[in-house]
Amino acid sequence: MLELIDITKVYNGRKRAVDGLTLRLGPGLAGLLGPNGAGKSSLLRIAATVTRPTGGQVRFDGGDAVARPGPLRRALGYLPQDFGVYPHLTALEFLTYLAAVRGIAGRSAKARIGELLELVNLAHAAKRPLGGYSGGMLRRIGIAQALLADPRIIVVDEPTAGLDPEERVRFRNLLSDLSADRSVLLSTHIVSDVESVATRIVVVTGGRVRFDGEPGELVRGVAGHVWELAVPPAELAGVQQRLPVTRLIRTAGHVRVRVLATHRPAPDATPVAPDLEDAYLAVVHRSRTAA
Amino acid sequence: MNALGARRKGRGVSAFTALAMADFRERVRRPAYLVMLISAVCLGWLAVPPASTRWVVLDAGGARGLYTSGYVGLVTALTSALWLTLVGFYLVRDAVARDVRTGVGQLLAAGPLRTPVYLAGKFVSNLLVLGSMAGTMAVTALVLQLLRGESRAVDPLALLTPFVFLAVPMLAVTAAAALLFETTPVLRSGFGNVLWLFVWMAGAIGGQSASAPLGGIGVGQLAGTMPATADTFGLGLMYVDRPLRTFEWPGLPLDAGFVAERAAVTLIAVAVALLPALWFHRFDTAAATAAGIASTAGSAAARAAARSLPEPYTVYKGLPRTAAVAGPATGRLLAAEVRILLRGAPWWWWAGAALLGLAGLAAPPGPALALGWIWPVLLWSRLGTGRDAAAILAAYPAPRRRLLAEWAAGVLLAAATGALPAVRMLATGDGPGLAAWAAGALFVPALALALGTLTGAQRTFQAVYPALWYLVINDVAALDYMGALRSAGHPAGPPAPLVAAVALALFAVAFGVVRLRHARR
Numbered sequence: 001m002l003e004l005i006d007i008t009k010v011y012n013g014r015k016r017a018v019d020g021l022t023l024r025l026g027p028g029l030a031g032l033l034g035p036n037g038a039g040k041s042s043l044l045r046i047a048a049t050v051t052r053p054t055g056g057q058v059r060f061d062g063g064d065a066v067a068r069p070g071p072l073r074r075a076l077g078y079l080p081q082d083f084g085v086y087p088h089l090t091a092l093e094f095l096t097y098l099a100a101v102r103g104i105a106g107r108s109a110k111a112r113i114g115e116l117l118e119l120v121n122l123a124h125a126a127k128r129p130l131g132g133y134s135g136g137m138l139r140r141i142g143i144a145q146a147l148l149a150d151p152r153i154i155v156v157d158e159p160t161a162g163l164d165p166e167e168r169v170r171f172r173n174l175l176s177d178l179s180a181d182r183s184v185l186l187s188t189h190i191v192s193d194v195e196s197v198a199t200r201i202v203v204v205t206g207g208r209v210r211f212d213g214e215p216g217e218l219v220r221g222v223a224g225h226v227w228e229l230a231v232p233p234a235e236l237a238g239v240q241q242r243l244p245v246t247r248l249i250r251t252a253g254h255v256r257v258r259v260l261a262t263h264r265p266a267p268d269a270t271p272v273a274p275d276l277e278d279a280y281l282a283v284v285h286r287s288r289t290a291a
Numbered sequence: 292m293n294a295l296g297a298r299r300k301g302r303g304v305s306a307f308t309a310l311a312m313a314d315f316r317e318r319v320r321r322p323a324y325l326v327m328l329i330s331a332v333c334l335g336w337l338a339v340p341p342a343s344t345r346w347v348v349l350d351a352g353g354a355r356g357l358y359t360s361g362y363v364g365l366v367t368a369l370t371s372a373l374w375l376t377l378v379g380f381y382l383v384r385d386a387v388a389r390d391v392r393t394g395v396g397q398l399l400a401a402g403p404l405r406t407p408v409y410l411a412g413k414f415v416s417n418l419l420v421l422g423s424m425a426g427t428m429a430v431t432a433l434v435l436q437l438l439r440g441e442s443r444a445v446d447p448l449a450l451l452t453p454f455v456f457l458a459v460p461m462l463a464v465t466a467a468a469a470l471l472f473e474t475t476p477v478l479r480s481g482f483g484n485v486l487w488l489f490v491w492m493a494g495a496i497g498g499q500s501a502s503a504p505l506g507g508i509g510v511g512q513l514a515g516t517m518p519a520t521a522d523t524f525g526l527g528l529m530y531v532d533r534p535l536r537t538f539e540w541p542g543l544p545l546d547a548g549f550v551a552e553r554a555a556v557t558l559i560a561v562a563v564a565l566l567p568a569l570w571f572h573r574f575d576t577a578a579a580t581a582a583g584i585a586s587t588a589g590s591a592a593a594r595a596a597a598r599s600l601p602e603p604y605t606v607y608k609g610l611p612r613t614a615a616v617a618g619p620a621t622g623r624l625l626a627a628e629v630r631i632l633l634r635g636a637p638w639w640w641w642a643g644a645a646l647l648g649l650a651g652l653a654a655p656p657g658p659a660l661a662l663g664w665i666w667p668v669l670l671w672s673r674l675g676t677g678r679d680a681a682a683i684l685a686a687y688p689a690p691r692r693r694l695l696a697e698w699a700a701g702v703l704l705a706a707a708t709g710a711l712p713a714v715r716m717l718a719t720g721d722g723p724g725l726a727a728w729a730a731g732a733l734f735v736p737a738l739a740l741a742l743g744t745l746t747g748a749q750r751t752f753q754a755v756y757p758a759l760w761y762l763v764i765n766d767v768a769a770l771d772y773m774g775a776l777r778s779a780g781h782p783a784g785p786p787a788p789l790v791a792a793v794a795l796a797l798f799a800v801a802f803g804v805v806r807l808r809h810a811r812r
Contacts, residue, residue, distance in 0.1 A: 049685075049686055050682075050685040050812065052810075052811070052812045073686060073688040076686055078683075078686035080686075084679040084680055084681065084682060085679060085683075086631055086634070086679050088631075088635035089630065089634060096623065097623075097627035097628075097631070098680075098687070099615075099620070099623075100620040100624040100627055101624060101689060102687065102688065103617050103620045103689065104615050104616065104617060104618065104620065105616045105618020105619070105620070106618065106620070106623060107616075108613060108615060108616035109615075109620075112613045112614075112615055115611035115612065115613055118608075119607075119610070121602060124602070142683070145683060147610075147611070149615045150611075150615040170607045173607045174607065174610070177609060178610065
């Protein structure tokens, strides 16, 4: 089990990216949601042993993973948000190298790399230099390398950036399978990435946890607080100033606006069933107004 | 000029200023800039040493000027003209590459900024960085004048005049050369870094000659102001037999011819900086690839091709079935490190290595080895520098094993490129030569690994190693790390165990830096 206990990360002695955050990861997929600059990537780098926390503890199977990161690294699959590759190596050569770094036996590595390349739909490009890969293909190589050693803990940062819709669906299926008996921590600011697969949602803003629970619980929290109304285009700015708008669609003559409000915001507003995006935006809005 | 023309001109000037200042600010806000300024202070200290010292940078026939404002200005200006042209080139040679690396170049290319304006902005930024170092040396010179106490009269004009007429033109040449090398195919590679060392050597020696074009560095103007002839005048880092006697230097004589020559050198530098506008790719990656610019040869074109090719549709079939079984992987790790080191070497590198190998059959083992161990300088320079896959590898286990494998790959490269001389030494029973060879094979990649790890830049090794190699082939036996020089048939350099020990110490430095960075991650 991976535990992040009272984690703080301060950059340059000033910028507090993570602020006393605690997270315990068991089997299942935890979707880490938060706006840009919320501290998600810092938290993931700490969980992946890449960055040392300024304060707090990272414990893996009871051991101190900050002082002795080896055991966690051997059990970890990590996909950073931005990463490079050796452009002159083929996908096969690159994964073979990484398998050797991880100490995977030759025969096992060869078979597993073949299967992983099929899994990420790159078997046809296995012998092409990575320098010729598109952004989406590289992202899939990143996913393959994260699964090389059959990790118990999987930490992925914005994994679907650059993937086309078909690949996103494939990736969601993969995550769903992986999370059956592994701990998966997935950071994103795209709610639909975690909507159908996450067993747990953690919303982070300003380096702190604002919600930690099941997706259904998050959605139930805003039941009765989501409304739709039609406004003339000229009045849209006023509505946006007054209320948090989660969606808007322009049609001929007016704009259909979906807003968050504890009470009916206008006589013609109709209540609608909230979804995960409404619930997430409500948490983010609450944390901003509280600050 | 019509209104539209005037508006365009105004926009160009403001873009030029904004670009130069943004680039300059970006550089001076990096910690490395502070190190550069500290280096400039050290260089100033070297130029104005205590009276008793025997290490000097200017020897005017066994004499030096009294430390007046004018003389400390002269000697520090000449020092910056001589040494900042070497070191400064490597320090500022990243202005365009940074824009490529960060993607800022793409943003600029999509705007109305004209290529000559871009180049002019980068040139001025280079010059500002070098100028700030020279300025630091000028301040150091003034402090040292007061500290040494030979003259208390402060004359800012006399102090700065040599900087304006001797240092600035040379710094302009350096700023322009760095830009020219960065924007020209072939020169922009590591080959350009090595080439500059030799260009600088030729310029530093030839530029002091009285017959140098446009006065060279400008030391010809000092004739008659010092008790030295062309034969007894020395500029560079020298050890003298006894402390230099002193004389009163009258100041830098300025005449129209000299000023015109200095202005001409500066104008030529400006022209050289703008010349690449004829071929600069303006961040068009496809053009860059065609010109052999991209480090990933053919990558832009290949990426475009990858995007245009439809991918086969496959159905998700579930997780891999094969377990990841732990097992021995050292051999595969080493093979992969060798592949990473060698992959991407162009065809001409392999052809050159083969030719040098053949030459090694004809030449004596020493010179053959020296030839064999300069050729892979660009490949060795990759060792220890920021790895392309660093973001992924940061969360991988066994960082020490990886570093060792990286070094071992460099050692194997040394062994391969020095194999023929080794075989010949083996055949002739040259045990000491073989021991020196083995120590050298450990030393060169260890040096690359240490410098790469410390600085994170390939160009450090690309500048340091050829200088070391050059000294060795010029018979400086004390530095012969490979046993190329012989005395009575035996290697004339330091003992092989000492070289091997230095190699291990350098590896330990690399290892220590990696550990320290990991601890402070």
